[in-house]
Amino acid sequence: MNQPQLSLHLSVAQVQQNWPETVGVFSQLKTACVGCYLQRFCTLQEVADYYHLDPETLLESLRLVLHIT
Amino acid sequence: MQIKIEDLRRVVVFRNGSDEDLAQIARNALPRSIEDGSYFFLQGDPAHYLYVLTSGRVKLLQNNPAGQQVNLRTINPWQMFGALGAVHRQATYPASAQALEDSTALAMESSFLHQMMETRPYLSFDLMHLMTAYIQEMQERYRELATERVEQRIARALLRLTAQLGRRLDPEKDIELSFSRQDLAEMTGTTLYTVSRTLSDWERRGILKTGRERVTICEPHSLVQIAEGLDE
Numbered sequence: 001m002n003q004p005q006l007s008l009h010l011s012v013a014q015v016q017q018n019w020p021e022t023v024g025v026f027s028q029l030k031t032a033c034v035g036c037y038l039q040r041f042c043t044l045q046e047v048a049d050y051y052h053l054d055p056e057t058l059l060e061s062l063r064l065v066l067h068i069t
Numbered sequence: 070m071q072i073k074i075e076d077l078r079r080v081v082v083f084r085n086g087s088d089e090d091l092a093q094i095a096r097n098a099l100p101r102s103i104e105d106g107s108y109f110f111l112q113g114d115p116a117h118y119l120y121v122l123t124s125g126r127v128k129l130l131q132n133n134p135a136g137q138q139v140n141l142r143t144i145n146p147w148q149m150f151g152a153l154g155a156v157h158r159q160a161t162y163p164a165s166a167q168a169l170e171d172s173t174a175l176a177m178e179s180s181f182l183h184q185m186m187e188t189r190p191y192l193s194f195d196l197m198h199l200m201t202a203y204i205q206e207m208q209e210r211y212r213e214l215a216t217e218r219v220e221q222r223i224a225r226a227l228l229r230l231t232a233q234l235g236r237r238l239d240p241e242k243d244i245e246l247s248f249s250r251q252d253l254a255e256m257t258g259t260t261l262y263t264v265s266r267t268l269s270d271w272e273r274r275g276i277l278k279t280g281r282e283r284v285t286i287c288e289p290h291s292l293v294q295i296a297e298g299l300d301e
Contacts, residue, residue, distance in 0.1 A: 032297050037228035038289050041237055041244055050290040 013039035079147040098175035116154030125172025140255030154179030224296035
């Protein structure tokens with residue numbers, strides 16, 4: 001199966017569908033992304049902007065649960 | 070119209086039916102076509118027939134004695150509606166079924182399905198499956214009505230509509246969708262006036278832009294915060 005590479009341009013829906021284990025990260029960071037109606041519209045970059053998270057830290061947290069180094 | 074067995078299997082209640090059963094159902098189904106705005110049945114009529122929509126779109130709406138309408142749900146092709154009579158022989162339709170566009174549905178006598186159900190447990194289970202899903206959805210909406218501010222309900226309904234109908238013409242750009250304010254009022258159990266006032270308020274705050282039967286969402290995240298009650 002062709003999986004996209006994890007990047008800030010992916011939508012929350014794409015990230016959670018491709019890597020369901022990332023769902024917990026969105027809750028831990030206290031975002032409202034899990035179950036949000038707008039998942040398919042919202043990119044990781046936008047999540048970082050909305051919640052004032054450092055984009056690299058967000059990516060890093062996601063990579064951590066995916067064991068991507 | 071030739072009714073195909075594989076099409077009937079798309080109906081939740083019929084999905085486990087044998088070819089033989091579905092052929093029997095097809096033989097007892099009559100296609101009925103109505104125009105945009107007409108009704109398959111009216112609230113309070115005896116529920117002698119149940120329907121399976123095959124094309125178009127139908128809304129189920131309930132009127133209160135003062136004439137105010139509440140939109141209960143929208144039916145899409147291969148969904149069953151008006152099936153109450155198959156369970157209670159004396160039932161009347163609890164809502165009216167109005168076509169949102171030219172629509173065709175298969176009509177079956179409620180007593181026919183009732184008879185089939187007596188010897189086919191799969192039909193009862195799948196009908197229960199459909200009904201429990203409806204109950205859960207209604208419980209959710211009831212909770213929203215009972216506990217959430219009207220602004221929050223409108224935001225949530227708008228988010229639901231956005232998830233279903235929203236389009237983003239360019240990535241990172243605003244999300245656009247078309248719907249009528251009346252629909253939004255019926256979905257949220259409020260008035261057209263309240264919907265208009267709320268949308269105008271959000272427009273002033275830069276959350277969205279409104280046009281004729283159209284909305285552009287500029288700050289989706291603010292809408293999520295209102296819907297989640299995080300804006301207070």
